[in-house]
Amino acid sequence: MHRSSRAEDFLPLMTTILSIYSSLNLLRESFLIFNILPSPSILSWKSIIRCYTSHGLFLQSLICFVQMRASGKYPDHHIFPSVLKSCTSLMDLKLGESIHGCVIRLGLDFDLYTCNALMNMYGKLQTIGEVGGMRFCDSQVYDKILEPKLIEEKRSNLSSSDESRSGIMYQDLDGGSHDNSCELLDEFQKRIVGVDPNVELKQRSDEGSRRIDGKVLYHSCGKSNDIGMRKRDKEAFYMENVRKVFDRMPKRDLVSWNTVIAGSAQNGMYEEALMMVKEMGDADLKPDSFTLSSVLPIFAEYVDVSKGKEIHGVDDSLRVFCLLPHRDAISWNSVIAGCVQNGLFDEGLNFFRQMLMAKIKPRHVTFSSIMPACAHLTTLHMGKQLHGYIIRSRFLDNVFIASSLVDMYAKCGNIRIARWIFDKMESPDMVSWTAIIMGYALHGHAHVALSLFRKMEMENVRPNYVAFVAVLTACSHAGLIDEAWKFFNSMIKDYGIAPGLEHYAAVADLLGRAGRLEEAYEFISNMQIEPAGSVWSTLLAACRVHKNIELAEKVAEKIFKLDPENMGSYILLSNIYSAAGRWNDAAKLRVSMKGRGMRKKPACSWIEVKNKVHAFMAGDNSHPYYDRINEALKVLLEQMEREGYVLNTDDVLHDVEEEQKRYILCSHSERLAIAFGIISTPAGTTIRVTKNLRVCVDCHTATKFISKIVGREIVVRDVSRFHHFNDGKCSCGDYW
DNA sequence: GTAGGGTTAG
Structure with a gap:
């Protein structure tokens, strides 16, 4: 009996086995069966094409499709989704469009799965096209063999013309093009399946009818036609294709909606994407985690572009998250990271708590995402709890987590623990170094920061933009x-980093505060980039210190022009007057x-006592311990004056009597917080206070006295740095 | 047939 006829006897069984192998994603097994089928049925072709696509062997899947057509x-409708996915992955829009034409001719353009795959392709290929990528140079070769003449007969039976049905132009396709070169196909199969094609493909090469032009296999790394496509063109293209498919679908499921939403979001059509989330709700479909992952990135875009003015983008993303029926660790992490990265720290911490309550185990990423929230809010208590969890989970060797912990401890006032964690890191990366350098900068230990920076360079860790911000902050x-000058120049010359606003601001600040006001003015005027109000503001602050009203007015005028909403500068100039x-x-x-509707930001200080945050505003008498706080301040003031403290009323900026000034100063928010800390914690406990503005000169002096009188370390974190008061002295050396 | 998460600055 002939081998081929035996195989034919088993054909139905083989086809079934192949289908099972394929659905189990067993490529090698599927391939072995497929290879001995004398004349594969449409079901067998579907199986092998699907298997190739799901293994990422897109070219192979397309080759099979072409071979199938040639036969x-x-x-x-089972075949097109896989084939279209392969086109998408290979970024071959042209071939995809031809296949779309094929879909229409066969009357399959109402099939749910095929339409979903088509929309996915149109949505993706514009986005990918922007970056440029692989593209077939010879996809016309496919075109030629895609449509055997047989199809023409079927086509004439279609009632309406193809063009009017799809709105997409495609070429008329000729009959098959068959030749005998199969070497590249062999090479692919050898590499991918790991078997010798000369054995596996023997039977197939004998047939000689399923050969394709070798040229098809070559593809070029070229820039796509979409480069430089304007936003409006992209949107038009998107509407033309994706929406046309979508609008014509007789039935849409969750995947259809998710696909079209993702396409809109990825092509910058945020409003439309968010609108469609609402529309799918009207269609009685609930968003799922796929929907969320399309909507979440809109977060960042909105906030970056319009600086929080369009927060409803964030709101919508959060609402989608809240609607999710099933939330996995990644959805939780996404929303937590989204909040924290956009400055919504409390919201981030809240989601983190909810995640724990929902019994979802935090992962590496959860901790590195949430830690900056603790750092920014100075919630050392929460940070320490997370640290404990991290140790128990043995996550401390993760460089992201360790760096975020270094940063958190430094920002929460505990530079010693920050250093301890940093020193224990096996291989700190540039971010870790930057975190510890910035930590020392914030704590005023400039020389330690500088020597760490040099050590980092010696260990061949290349500093970036942010690392230079850190070291220049230390200098300033x-x-x-x-x-600072040396680092500034080295950044440009040795590392080729163009200085940004932060770098300029640090240097300008240094010049200004050293009293070199004119030099600072020149420096800012000659910047390579447009100076922002923030850079001029450093000079305005210097003008206040050095009491140069004339220059202050000149500088303020510039700031008001550049940044009319900059309230700080109005206040600064008003204070100078x-x-x-x-x-x-x-x-x-x-x-x-x-x-102009501007209101001064009220001063506020807060302190954590027994895991609870107590906040104080200037002149605030709402705290339940107010009387005791006031009593303590009075006793302290008497003692301070005996030790030589003299009230410095320079910072009292109201036209009031001396006695009134005395009262105003003593009711400054940081003093209330410090007094509360002293009376509500055991002797010797370090007092840690955070203030939302800069500490005033008189409070700075007073705190030095207080630290000596009560024998406590007092750590005050103001808006730009830390002050460690100990035994009558401050770590800043009175320069801040 | 559709996805997705992280550390340093501001």
Whole structure:
């Protein structure tokens, strides 16, 4: 008996086995069966094509499709999704469009799965096209053999013309093109399946009818036609294709909606994407985690582009998350990271708590995402709890987590633990180094920060933009002008990093505070980039310190032009006037601020006692311990004055009597918080206070006295740095 | 047939 006829006897069985292998994703087994079928049925072709696609062997899957067409078989709706996915992955829009034409001719353009795959392709290929990528140079070769003439007969039976049905132009296709070169196909199969094609493909090469042009297999790494496609063109293209498919679908499921939403979001059509989330709700479909992962990135875009003015983008993303029936660890992480990265720290922590309550185990990423929230909110208590969890989960060797812990401890005032964790890291990366350097910078230990920076360079860890922000911040907090210049120049010359606003601001700040006001003015005027209000503001602050009203007015004018909403500068200039006794000018400025609807940010300090945060505003008498706090401050003031403390009323910027000034100073928010800390914690406990503005000169002096009188370390984190008060001295050396 | 998460600055 002939081998081929035996195989034919078993054909139905073989086809079934192949189908099972394919559905189990067993490529090698599927291939072995497929290879001995004398004349594969449409079901067998479907199996092998599907298997190739799901293994990422897109070219192979397309080759099979072409071979199938060449053998005269009609593809059915089971085949197109896999084939279209292969086109998408290979970024071959042209071939995909041809296949779309094929779909229409066969009357399969109402099939749910095929339409979903088509929309996915159109949505993706514009996005990918922007970056440029692999593209077939010879996909016309496919075109030629895609459509045997047989199809023409079927086509004439279709009632309406193809073009009007799809709105997409495609070429008329000729009959098959068959030749005998199969070497590249062999090579592929050898590499991919790991078997010798000369054995496996023997039978097939004998037949000689399923050969394709070798040229098809070559593809080029070229830039796609979509490069430079304007946003409006992209949107038009998207509407043309994806929406046309979508709108014509007789039935849409969750995947259809998710696909079209993802396409809109990925092509920058955020409003449309969010609108469609609402529309799918009207169609009684609930968003799932796929929907969420399309909507979440809109988060960042919205906030970046319009600086929080369009927060409803965030709201919508959060709403989608809340609607999810099943949330896995990744959905939780996404939403937590989304919150934290956009400054919604409390919300991030809340989601984290909910995640734990939902019994979802936090993963590596959860901790590195949530830690910055603790760092920014200075919630050392929460940070320590997370640290404990991290140790128990043996996550400490993860460089992301360790770096975020270093940063958290430094920002929460505990630079010693930050250093301890850093020193234990096996191979700190540039971010870890930057975190510890910035930590020392914030704590005023500039020389340690500088020597760590040099050590990092010696260990061949290349600093980036942020690392230079850190080291220049260290210099600026300690008045190290010469060193700052060296780093600034080295950044440009040795590392080719173009200085940004933060770098310029640090240097300008140094020059200004050293009293080199004119030099600072020149420096800012000659910047390579447009100076923002923030850079000029450093000079305005310096003008206040050095009482140069004339320059202050000149600088303020520039700031008001560049950044009319910059309230800090109005207040700074008003304070400069007040300090010079020019109450009228100060008052005028305040009136003008009021007219613009600006209000001064109220000063606020807070302290964590027994795991609870207590907040104080200036002159605040709402705290339940208010009387005791006031009593303590009174006793302290008497003792301070005996030790030589003299009230410095320079910072009292109201036109009031001396006695009133005395009262105003003593009710500053940081003093209330410190006094509360002293009376509510055991002797010797370090007091850690955070303030939302810069600490004032008088409070700084007072705190030095207080630290000596009560024998406590007092750590005050103001808006730009830490002050460690100990035994009558401050770590900043009175330069801040 | 559709996805997705992380550390340093501001």
